[in-house]
Amino acid sequence: HRQMLDQVLEVFKVTPEYDLDLMKPNQDLYDITSRVIYELRAVLDDCKPDAVLVHGDTTTTFAAALAAFYRKIPVGHVEAGLRTGDIYAPWPEEMNRKLTDAIATWYYAPTTMSSDNLLRENVNGEQVIITGNTVIDTLHLALDMIDNEPQMEEQIQKNLDDAGYLPQSAKPFILVTGHRRENFGQGFINICGSLKTIAQKYPDYDIVYPVHLNPNVQEPVNKILQSVSNVILTRPLDYMPFIYLMDQSYLILTDSGGIQEEGPSLGKPIIVMRETTERPEAVNAGTVKLVGTDPEKIIGAVSELIDDPAAYEKMSRAHNPYGDGKAGDRIARHLLEHLH
Numbered sequence: 001h002r003q004m005l006d007q008v009l010e011v012f013k014v015t016p017e018y019d020l021d022l023m024k025p026n027q028d029l030y031d032i033t034s035r036v037i038y039e040l041r042a043v044l045d046d047c048k049p050d051a052v053l054v055h056g057d058t059t060t061t062f063a064a065a066l067a068a069f070y071r072k073i074p075v076g077h078v079e080a081g082l083r084t085g086d087i088y089a090p091w092p093e094e095m096n097r098k099l100t101d102a103i104a105t106w107y108y109a110p111t112t113m114s115s116d117n118l119l120r121e122n123v124n125g126e127q128v129i130i131t132g133n134t135v136i137d138t139l140h141l142a143l144d145m146i147d148n149e150p151q152m153e154e155q156i157q158k159n160l161d162d163a164g165y166l167p168q169s170a171k172p173f174i175l176v177t178g179h180r181r182e183n184f185g186q187g188f189i190n191i192c193g194s195l196k197t198i199a200q201k202y203p204d205y206d207i208v209y210p211v212h213l214n215p216n217v218q219e220p221v222n223k224i225l226q227s228v229s230n231v232i233l234t235r236p237l238d239y240m241p242f243i244y245l246m247d248q249s250y251l252i253l254t255d256s257g258g259i260q261e262e263g264p265s266l267g268k269p270i271i272v273m274r275e276t277t278e279r280p281e282a283v284n285a286g287t288v289k290l291v292g293t294d295p296e297k298i299i300g301a302v303s304e305l306i307d308d309p310a311a312y313e314k315m316s317r318a319h320n321p322y323g324d325g326k327a328g329d330r331i332a333r334h335l336l337e338h339l340h
Contacts, residue, residue, distance in 0.1 A: 007238045012141070018043050022060070029059055029092060036063035037070075044071045050339050051076055053331075054100060055134070057093040057257075057278075065103045075100070078134060078331060080107035081114030082278035089276050090257075097278075106338070108331050110261075111281050111321055131330040132323020135258045139265055140325040142243045152240070159241045164234040165208050167248045172205050174198070174302065175249040177256050178221075178273065179212035187293040188217060191273055192224035194298040195253075199228045201299075202306055206230050208245065210237045251305050251312075253298070260288050261322040269315035271301045286318040 002023045009016065020039040022032060036059070044052075044067060052068035054061045055078040065075045077100050087095045101107065107123060109115040110133035118128050145152050160166045167173060178191055199207050211221050211233050225231045237245065243262075246252060251269045252259060260279045263270040264287035275292045282288035291297035305312045 004236070004239070011145075011238075011240055012138075017047075032059050033063045036060050037067045040064055040067035041070075044068065044073065049073060051105075051335060053078055053335075055079055057082065057090075057097040057100070059092060059096055062096040062100050065100045069103045074105035075103050076106040076108060076331070076335065077101060077104040078108045078131075078327075079110055079114075080104060081109040081116075081118040081128070083114075083117045084276040084278045086276055090274070090278070093257075094278070106334065108327070108334075110323065110327065113281050129330065129334050132325070132327040133261050134327045134331075135261050136265055136320075136323045137325045137328045139243065139262050142240060143247070146240070146244060146247075153244075156241045156244045159238060160234075160245070163210070163237060163241070165206075165232045165245075167245065172250040173248075174205055174207045175245055175252045176207060176209040177212075177252075177254045177259060178209075179214060179217055179255065184216040187273075188220040189224070190293040190295050191255075191298065192220050194295040195231060196224055196228055197295070197299050198302050199225075199231050201303070203230055205250065205306065206232055208232045208234065208249075210234045210242065212236060251302070253302065261320075263287070264318065264320040265322070267316045269305050269312060271298065271305075273298060281321040285321050287315060287320060289315070 022035050022039065024031065051074045052064065053076045054064045065077070068075050080101055082097055084090070084094055101118065101123070105127060107118050107128045108131045109118060109128055110131060112130060115128050115130050119125055146156065157166060176195065178188065195207055195209070207230060209221065209225070209231065211218060213236060221233060225233060246262060246268065247266050249268060251271065252263050253271045253273060254260070255273045257279065260270055260272060260277065260282050264282055264285070270282070270288045272288055272290050273293055274290065277283060277290060279288070283290055289301050291301050305315065
């Protein structure tokens with residue numbers, strides 16, 4: 001998502017030294033995988049790194065790890081060890097992370113559970129470092145900027161107003177994200193039908209849905225939800241406005257991965273519209289509830305959190321298992337120790 005990447009780099013004042021310009025319209029996994037490997041060859045030959053860090057479970061993560069392996073450069077995998085146990089859910093992310101971990105030298109696991117997954121796969125325990133998750137580091141940085149830079153909050157509010165929704169203190173809202181490939185088709189029809197029912201059942205709540213640009217998402221969302229008065233469909237949001245909305249929301253409905261970690265840090269109950277999650281720590285801690293795309297479960301979970309203050313309180317106050325915001329420091333210190 002090139003536009004999303006550019007604005008995050010700008011917010012955190014990061015200037016890339018190489019721009020591979022990989023994203024093309026209508027590309028598929030064959031295109032992106034082959035282009036990453038091919039383009040990184042010249043980058044690795046030019047800068048001759050002592051190590052390559054890759055993050056997460058995207059196709060670019062796996063392809064970059066493979067490119068480094070072809071040059072016999074050690075790989076550190078940030079956010080290593082996440083597993084659902086099903087190579088097709090999420091697809092292709094589950095296989096991307098398994099293949100990346102097969103290549104890696106150092107495994108920066110966010111939690112004890114992700115570390116345990118690696119140990120079960122016979123990874124050398126001395127190469128696994130539990131760090132917390134860098135997404136929490138970033139969240140802390142972003143919230144600090146919003147709190148301490150008045151012009152930042154003003155700009156965010158203007159962006160949200162332009163996008164189609166500025167939170168009103170008098171009216172609570174439910175924030176929704178949805179874009180997973182495995183939910184395309186009937187899954188999204190179920191999700192949208194559930195949102196329509198929730199909106200009609202709770203007219204005093206807004207439902208705010210920044211809609212992904214993929215036509216497989218746009219079509220069912222617009223068809224089913226556009227005419228519902230308290231459902232607000234906005235364009236995709238930049239990182240800072242989205243963090244601001246998360247912080248202001250009543251609860252969050254999502255099929256995303258990172259939001260399952262960010263939400264609990266903000267004290268927000270998270271309803272996850274997926275059948276499996278590679279982040280079971282939050283489910284175990286009680287901050288996240290898995291409902292899949294079953295309308296009865298989606299509507300039931302949201303209704304409980306609106307109707308039962310005790311249930312809401314229990315989820316919003318549950319312990320966040322994803323760290324203290326110092327993962328990046330731990331990774332940097334480990335690399336410095338092992339590269340000299």
